Amino acid sequence: xxxxxxxxxxxxxxxxxxxxxxxxxxxxxxxxxxxxxxxxxxxxxxxxxxxxxxxxxxxxxxxxxxxxxxxxxxxxxxxxxxxxxxxxxxxxxxxxxxxxxxxxxxxxxxxxxxxxxxxxxxxxxxxxxxxxxxxxxxxxxxxxxxxxxxxxxxxxxxxxxxxxxxxxxxxxxxxxxxxxxxxxxxxxxxxxxxxxxxxxxxxxxxxxxxxxxxxxxxxxxxxxxxxxxxxxxxxxxxxxxxxxxxxxx
Amino acid sequence: xxxxxxxxxxxxxxxxxxxxxxxxxxxxxxxxxxxxxxxxxxxxxxxxxxxxxxxxxxxxxxxxxxxxxxxxxxxxxxxxxxxxxxxxxxxxxxxxxxxxxxxxxxxxxxxxxxxxxxxxxxxxxxxxxxxxxxxxxxxxxxxxxxxxxxxxxxxxxxxxxxxxxxxxxxxxxxxxxxxxxxxxxxxxxxxxxxxxxxxxxxxxxxxxxxxxxxxxxxxxxxxxxxxxxxxxxxxxxxxxxxxxxxxxxxxxxxxxxxxxxxxxxxxxxxxxxxxxxxxxxxxxxxxxxxxxxxxxxxxxxxxxxxxxx
Ligand SMILES: Cc1cc2nc3c(=O)[nH]c(=O)nc-3n(C[C@H](O)[C@H](O)[C@H](O)COP(=O)(O)OP(=O)(O)OC[C@H]3O[C@@H](n4cnc5c(N)ncnc54)[C@H](O)[C@@H]3O)c2cc1C
Ligand SMILES: Nc1ncnc2c1ncn2[C@@H]1O[C@H](COP(=O)(O)O)[C@@H](O)[C@H]1O
Numbered sequence: 001x002x003x004x005x006x007x008x009x010x011x012x013x014x015x016x017x018x019x020x021x022x023x024x025x026x027x028x029x030x031x032x033x034x035x036x037x038x039x040x041x042x043x044x045x046x047x048x049x050x051x052x053x054x055x056x057x058x059x060x061x062x063x064x065x066x067x068x069x070x071x072x073x074x075x076x077x078x079x080x081x082x083x084x085x086x087x088x089x090x091x092x093x094x095x096x097x098x099x100x101x102x103x104x105x106x107x108x109x110x111x112x113x114x115x116x117x118x119x120x121x122x123x124x125x126x127x128x129x130x131x132x133x134x135x136x137x138x139x140x141x142x143x144x145x146x147x148x149x150x151x152x153x154x155x156x157x158x159x160x161x162x163x164x165x166x167x168x169x170x171x172x173x174x175x176x177x178x179x180x181x182x183x184x185x186x187x188x189x190x191x192x193x194x195x196x197x198x199x200x201x202x203x204x205x206x207x208x209x210x211x212x213x214x215x216x217x218x219x220x221x222x223x224x225x226x227x228x229x230x231x232x233x234x235x236x237x238x239x240x241x242x243x244x245x246x247x248x249x
Numbered sequence: 250x251x252x253x254x255x256x257x258x259x260x261x262x263x264x265x266x267x268x269x270x271x272x273x274x275x276x277x278x279x280x281x282x283x284x285x286x287x288x289x290x291x292x293x294x295x296x297x298x299x300x301x302x303x304x305x306x307x308x309x310x311x312x313x314x315x316x317x318x319x320x321x322x323x324x325x326x327x328x329x330x331x332x333x334x335x336x337x338x339x340x341x342x343x344x345x346x347x348x349x350x351x352x353x354x355x356x357x358x359x360x361x362x363x364x365x366x367x368x369x370x371x372x373x374x375x376x377x378x379x380x381x382x383x384x385x386x387x388x389x390x391x392x393x394x395x396x397x398x399x400x401x402x403x404x405x406x407x408x409x410x411x412x413x414x415x416x417x418x419x420x421x422x423x424x425x426x427x428x429x430x431x432x433x434x435x436x437x438x439x440x441x442x443x444x445x446x447x448x449x450x451x452x453x454x455x456x457x458x459x460x461x462x463x464x465x466x467x468x469x470x471x472x473x474x475x476x477x478x479x480x481x482x483x484x485x486x487x488x489x490x491x492x493x494x495x496x497x498x499x500x501x502x503x504x505x506x507x508x509x510x511x512x513x514x515x516x517x518x519x520x521x522x523x524x525x526x527x528x529x530x531x532x533x534x535x536x537x538x539x540x541x542x543x544x545x546x547x548x549x550x551x552x553x554x555x556x557x558x
Contacts, residue, residue, distance in 0.1 A: 016512055017377045026381050095358050118494055123376055124361050129349035138320055138425035141346045158487045159342040162432040169424045214358030219384040229540035235553045241541050246523045248502040
């Protein structure tokens with residue numbers, strides 16, 4: 001079984017972004033970049049399926065600038081067998097990313113695609129579902145458990161009321177939630193070995209995908225800041241403030 | 250301008266989030282149709298018909314719609330999409346699962362989690378865990394939108410008299426099936442609808458200790474929430490997680506106990522009206538957003554607070 005995993009290059013989750021002075025976007029110059037945390041979980045899950053003898057090959061795919069090679073190399077160090085970069089300059093919208101993945105999925109005859117549930121930069125939560133629609137395949141979103149059983153996969157999903165398990169015919173698309181696994185760290189020898197693993201570059205044109213703009217970014221602003229509050233010294237003072245000042249109890 | 254609003258409901262009535270999304274729909278125009286889908290949802294459709302400003306209710310019932318399978322639900326929505334300029338749903342695990350599928354089938358983009366309607370094609374939405382607010386314009390003929398309920402007041406669930414029209418449920422797509430649910434049972438208010446929330450983090454220490462928070466919540470008629478660390482540690486179930494990648498809440502009162510205040514947590518609660526933080530570390534970042542901070546041990550504060558209220 002072949003597995004494709006999505007690897008998106010995003011700002012490190014510990015960094016708090018700042019909005020540019022001209023409000024055109026956020027300022028990402030000199031910020032630490034990393035693999036989207038949900039994609040790390042996707043890579044980990046694919047590698048575990050390979051270690052369990054269920055997957056034969058794990059291919060990491062990223063759509064973006066050549067800088068994404070850094071995150072693809074990390075995925076290779078973690079255990080992916082090879083990587084594909086769909087090179088593109090512009091920030092890529094989810095539907096276009098999904099179209100690129102659909103082509104790669106077809107070319108590679110992948111049986112399972114594991115993506116993150118959400119990019120922590122754009123907070124879209126769209127690509128996996130869009131890919132499933134484009135390929136007319138089933139989807140198991142927000143997964144906290146994935147069990148491949150022959151020609152199908154059972155996915156336990158985190159939903160608003162708790163957990164829901166669905167069974168999907170393969171090929172299928174799964175998106176990861178936080179509780180699916182705890183990703184490993186890359187070891188130094190593996191980082192060295194990853195430099196020799198294949199990383200191919202392709203493009204939207206090569207894949208035969210016309211990327212189209214659907215949504216334009218007009219302006220980016222800082223959110224309204226909260227007024228700093230006060231410290232209270234005791235439970236009694238807290239209760240008094242909540243009653244008399246805030247009037248919420 | 251015509252809007253199709255996909256209802257979130259429990260079979261009996263619309264979820265409060267649907268009424269918030271209805272407010273967003275009303276800001277776009279007055280031609281609003283609500284789609285209610287499920288296997289036994291007549292009562293919810295009747296409820297939708299009474300809502301203010303709703304012109305029409307479409308009710309689809311059938312086995313293929315019983316468990317919100319996105320493969321089936323998206324087919325239903327797409328088959329009724331023509332004529333609508335906007336298709337909207339309140340953000341929820343069902344709409345997050347389904348709406349991008351609808352968008353891709355229609356070959357259009359999606360605007361996730363809008364917090365403001367600027368005009369019929371321009372909207373505001375948070376990005377980077379709410380550390381920036383983007384204004385975006387959609388150039389698609391059909392705009393697919395999910396609405397952050399906490400950002401809109403609820404429309405009146407009365408005053409309307411729309412007709413309910415039954416439509417066919419789609420055939421099962423045949424590629425996915427429901428196996429089982431493991432739902433959290435609670436007598437307390439639902440997190441995203443609650444006016445008061447008592448939340449606990451890693452500092453609470455164990456699942457047993459959450460009883461201290463529950464006691465306070467019961468005194469206040471509050472819902473109980475949690476940080477990711479508390480969920481990951483197994484103290485409480487996943488559906489209690491508040492944050493960037495959990496539930497987004499904006500109650501009148503949010504009380505955080507033993508939560509440090511990571512940006513991912515703040516993203517889910519910083520629009521609450523009044524925030525209280527109790528933490529033994531006076532440097533904890535949660536104090537930067539708290540209206541009232543109390544530096545102390547939650548194991549002392551909680552019982553005292555519960556008793557004195
Ligand atoms: C991709 C991604 C998504 C995420 N999404 C979310 C999300 O949606 N929601 C979320 O919450 N987090 C999320 N996180 C995690 C987030 O970064 C933090 O790790 C998490 O919020 C920390 O939880 P905490 O505050 O409970 O734990 P800690 O950061 O460990 O804080 C515990 C706090 O408890 C205090 N404390 C300990 N004992 C006591 C005591 N006896 N009395 C009083 N205070 C005490 C400590 O001083 C400390 O401040 C996400 C992270 C990533 C990478
Ligand atoms: N540019 C990209 N390159 C690779 N994978 C991506 C890209 N954009 C999104 N994805 C995948 O899709 C998931 C959901 O992204 P989004 O829909 O943007 O929130 C991410 O976690 C990735 O796994």
